[in-house]
Amino acid sequence: MEKLYYKISDDFGFHYLKYTPDNYVNGEKIPLVVFMHGAGERGNPDGSELDLVKKLGFLKHVDSGEKYPFMIVAPQCPNTDYWVNLVEYFDGFLDEVLRLNDNVDLSRVYLTGLSMGATATWLWAYRSAERFAAICPVCGEGISWIGGRLIKIPTMIFHGDCDSVISPHHSLSMATKINNNGGNAQLVFFAGVGHNAWDYTYDESLVNWFLSHKNDNLK
DSSP states (O other): EEEEEEEETEEEEEEEEEEETTOTTOOOOOOEEEEEOOGGGGOOOOOOTGGGGGGGSSHHHHHTTOSSEEEEEEOOTTTOOOOOOOOGGHHHHHHHHHHHHHEEEEEEEEEEEEEEEHHHHHHHHHHHEEEEEEEEEEOOOOOOOGGGGGGGGGEEEEEEEOSSSSOHHHHHHHHHHHHHHHOOOEEEEETTOOOOOGGSSSHHHHHHHHHHHHHHHOO
């Protein structure tokens, strides 16, 4: 995994991790998964704690030797802030990633996040729905009134039904709002699971679900 930096201003930016498949063939177009971590993986603004980002999600499995057929980028939120306050910078970050990696298949850019990062996933998808082929928020706080903006994005939602940190009702409200407006949101509750729904989420079935979707408006 590479450790990189997206500079926003002279004193602010996102440190981020990037994974590229070992078997990548130069010139080949590959999918991209953007991963937004939770509050517990925030780090020092100097990037010295960037490895926290690979504690959970797909990058945890990469760190253990798992191989994936897509690129993964995972920005780190400074521990002085929260993703919800930084949404205005997300599109610029993705623009930078795509500029530096012209091998990314624009029709297969996927977005996922857990807890605080799931809320960021909802907000980013609301802001820039047209950029993503599919999204997967995991145990996050939703804002159900934005659901009507997300009806064109295939959405897979995971939540533990015993989550006492962020109520499962948030995910249910989002799925209901999206689907009542004609969208396509699938909701999975993990029985007996608390806030650690991510432990049961980032597996082969999610990989296959992501890769089954394309954004035909972007090629």
